[in-house]
Amino acid sequence: MDKIRIRGGRQLDGVIRISGAKNAALPLMTAALLTPDPLVLTNVPELADISTMGKLLVELGVGFERIDDKVTLTAPDGGSTTADYDLVRKMRASVLVLGPLLARHGVAKVSLPGGCAIGARPVDLHLSALEAMGAEIKLDGGYVYASAPKGLIGTRIVFPKVSVGATENLLMAAALAKGTTVLANAAREPEITDLAECLVKMGARIEGIGSDSLTITGVDGLHGATHAVVPDRIETGTYAIAAAITGGSVELKGARLDHVQSLAQTLAKARVDVTLTPDGFRVVRRNNRIRGVDVMTEPFPGFPTDMQAQMMSLMTVAEGAAMITETIFENRFMHVPELARMGADVTVHHSSALVRGVETLRGAQVMATDLRASVSLVLAGLAAEGETVVNRVYHLDRGYEKLEQKLAACGADIERVAA
Ligand SMILES: CC(=O)N[C@H]1[C@@H](OP(=O)(O)OP(=O)(O)OC[C@H]2O[C@@H](n3ccc(=O)[nH]c3=O)[C@H](O)[C@@H]2O)O[C@H](CO)[C@@H](O)[C@@H]1O
Numbered sequence: 434m435d436k437i438r439i440r441g442g443r444q445l446d447g448v449i450r451i452s453g454a455k456n457a458a459l460p461l462m463t464a465a466l467l468t469p470d471p472l473v474l475t476n477v478p479e480l481a482d483i484s485t486m487g488k489l490l491v492e493l494g495v496g497f498e499r500i501d502d503k504v505t506l507t508a509p510d511g512g513s514t515t516a517d518y519d520l521v522r523k524m525r526a527s528v529l530v531l532g533p534l535l536a537r538h539g540v541a542k543v544s545l546p547g548g549c550a551i552g553a554r555p556v557d558l559h560l561s562a563l564e565a566m567g568a569e570i571k572l573d574g575g576y577v578y579a580s581a582p583k584g585l586i587g588t589r590i591v592f593p594k595v596s597v598g599a600t601e602n603l604l605m606a607a608a609l610a611k612g613t614t615v616l617a618n619a620a621r622e623p624e625i626t627d628l629a630e631c632l633v634k635m636g637a638r639i640e641g642i643g644s645d646s647l648t649i650t651g652v653d654g655l656h657g658a659t660h661a662v663v664p665d666r667i668e669t670g671t672y673a674i675a676a677a678i679t680g681g682s683v684e685l686k687g688a689r690l691d692h693v694q695s696l697a698q699t700l701a702k703a704r705v706d707v708t709l710t711p712d713g714f715r716v717v718r719r720n721n722r723i724r725g726v727d728v729m730t731e732p733f734p735g736f737p738t739d740m741q742a743q744m745m746s747l748m749t750v751a752e753g754a755a756m757i758t759e760t761i762f763e764n765r766f767m768h769v770p771e772l773a774r775m776g777a778d779v780t781v782h783h784s785s786a787l788v789r790g791v792e793t794l795r796g797a798q799v800m801a802t803d804l805r806a807s808v809s810l811v812l813a814g815l816a817a818e819g820e821t822v823v824n825r826v827y828h829l830d831r832g833y834e835k836l837e838q839k840l841a842a843c844g845a846d847i848e849r850v851a852a
């Protein structure tokens with residue numbers, strides 16, 4: 434298994450171009466299941482999760498062609514409606530095929546995704562909302578059997594909890610339902626807005642895009658479209674912290690500051706400068722020490738759970754203490770013991786972590802069990818004295834396109850070592 438080796442202590446200076454968002458590209462790819470016409474997506478990042486979704490769609494009979502950052506997906510009539518365990522278990526976003534398959538074909542059999550390192554992550558909200566639209570749902574042998582032979586029927590759905598995936602699944606299902614569906618207490622992450630805008634290009638009728646209440650008037654059929662995937666706000670935030678933690682200056686080209694407002698506010702409180710540039714924004718910290726700032730994760734526009742581990746790395750070297758509270762996932766502090774191996778002082782109590790800043794971290798052999806925890810160790814390694822080796826690089830390959838190249842181009846001493 435490959436490893437990442439970092440020799441820390443170098444400032445990062447330069448420019449990083451932000452890739453398309455994994456968490457937008459994945460649902461957009463499943464939207465191809467809604468129409469027999471080609472859906473052309475551009476700015477699609479090259480990531481393990483995108484290949485996994487491609488393989489799952491091919492198993493469902495979808496034509497998949499990739500040329501550079503452009504992916505063309507064509508889902509002819511008569512494709513399969515079964516998503517097998519082997520691919521679904523690799524990536525939870527696979528459950529997003531359920532809504533589109535059911536809406537288009539009236540039937541779907543999709544493996545339950547199961548839990549993962551960061552939490553149990555049930556899909557009950559997806560299933561009960563589809564039931565409210567008239568679907569019959571049965572669970573058997575680890576599979577969801579869903580059917581709606583006469584089609585899904587629009588209704589008012591009030592999500593008891595904000596869920597990105599459930600909002601996406603229902604948005605796609607409602608696009609082809611009979612009548613009007615209202616999704617109240619919907620998630621409003623930029624990836625949902627991106628999906629909604631693509632669906633509108635495909636002929637869907639959606640009002641309230643960008644808000645927590647979406648009104649979808651079902652149509653008889655959708656057509657093909659071309660859509661550019663929104664820039665990745667989590668990749669953006671990760672490299673913003675890379676600049677901050679190393680005391681450097683990095684311009685994030687293509688990044689959307691309006692998608693990372695809560696992070697930018699936190700960085701400003703921590704004494705990191707964020708300034709707009711014509712094509713993105715620049716993050717600068719020079720001679721001052723980072724100041725400890727409390728952070729609590731929340732649905733968008735609050736501070737994203739997918740940036741919590743990276744922010745914790747920054748806070749480990751802050752002046753003073755920071756309380757980091759995780760409200761979205763019940764087990765998302767796996768980076769804490771690994772950061773402690775690098776000299777960080779962190780105490781976890783239930784869903785909060787008290788981080789007492791130290792002067793410096795020291796390099797170590799580390800590994801993590803999920804994507805953002807892994808990248809938080811890379812960030813810590815960039816700031817640490819000496820050598821850090823991050824194992825289990827396959828987690829990073831799920832979500833960071835050309836990670837080592839992007840960081841090395843700004844002066845980081847980082848390389849991938851084949852095992
Ligand atoms: C591919 C993708 O876009 N993944 C993102 C998506 O995951 P995902 O869509 O899985 O996350 P959700 O927003 O659904 O999860 C939020 C919370 O709701 C719970 N829940 C969710 C669904 C459900 O049916 N029942 C239930 O209890 C989850 O366990 C979690 O505690 O949003 C998360 C929250 O921003 C991000 O961390 C993930 O990176």
Ligand SMILES: C=C(OP(=O)(O)O)C(=O)O
Nearest residue numbers: 456525526739804805832
């Ligand atoms: C948790 C994440 O992804 P997924 O929902 O695919 O596990 C993530 O992108 O940080």
